[in-house]
Amino acid sequence: MSSSAKASPADIMPLANVMARLRDPQTGCPWDIEQDFASIAPYTIEEAYEVVDAIERDDMAALRDELGDLLLQVAFHSRMAEQNGHFALQDVIDGITEKMVRRHPHVFGEGAAREDGHAQWEAIKAAERADKDPDPSALAGVAVALPALLRAEKIQKRAARTGFEWPDIGGVIEKIEEELDEVRAATSPEDQEEEIGDLLFAVVNLARHLKVDPEVALRAANGKFEKRFRAMEDMAGADFPSLPLDRKEALWQEAKRQLKRT
Incomplete structure (x- = not known):
């Protein structure tokens, strides 16, 4: 990696120092001291979603604040790792900087043409994954902790790369209809849960074929x-709350009409 691509610690280290003070066993904040990776993980996920919310609202002031909150999560996890002798914030920065340079040879070195950059990125990722994980499956490395819709989409994309894919969208729609019939036929709570899961998985597949992000679509809905x-x-x-259902349905239709006009 060229020296010009290496990140400087100067700008982010004040945040690392604040985190070190907060986690100091003698003089730090009691709440921060008692946290661990598992207790902080939900906040990390929450902050990532708040970044997305600010982007969707096109609120740049909020986005700046939410990115800061997300960055704090990186500093928090890194400080806990450093205290346990694993790695420090600077190692995280250096690691992602090196990875981005390594995965973009079409920008930082001699590699494919720029228009072939995505294919080369995927090939490099696959090679890195093979080095790290002995699991030979095409599905290896898809994080279990991902939101279910996102994980379903990633699993389907991986499977599709092996040729396990409907040749056209008609097969996808037929599969949804089949899964819906199985939901109707299910009687026990366990079977209903399983069949609803299969139906949702099939709908995610339809979204993927239509190039629709299912998470974005569901948030919009x-x-x-x-x-x-x-x-x-x-x-x-x-x-x-006390209105009969037919009156609520009439209000729903009126609400739809009103909102279409705005």
Whole structure:
């Protein structure tokens, strides 16, 4: 790696120093001292989602703050690792810097043409994965802790690279219809849970074929439902919970009409 690509510790080390003070066993913050990787992990996930939320709202001030909160999570985990003798924040910075240079030979060295960069990235990743993980499966390395929709999509993409793929979207839709029939036929709670899972997996596959991000699509659907539901509540007032279902359905249709006009 060229010296120009190596990250300087100057700008980020004040944050590392703050984290070291917070985790100091004698003078630090009691809450920060008692945390471990497992207790902090949910906050890390939460901060990542808050970054996404700021991006979707196009709120650059919030994005700046949320990126800072996410960076704090990196510093927190790195400090705990350093205290346990594993690695420090600078090792994390150096590692990701070196990885990005290594995976972009079309930018930083002699490699494929720039338009072939993504294919080369994937080939380098696969080679690195093979060196680290003896598991020969094409599905090796897909993190279990990923959100279920994202993990389903990644598993399907990996399987598709081996040729295990529907030749056209018709087969995908037929599979969804088949899984829906199996949901209808399921009677026990265990079978219903299993069949609902299969149905969701098949829907993720359809989204992948249509080049739709299922997580983005579901977040949009959540937002749309929330807007319509709140509009229903506003129209009905405090009486909304006690209204009959047919009246609620009429309010729902009215909410849809109103929101389409805005």
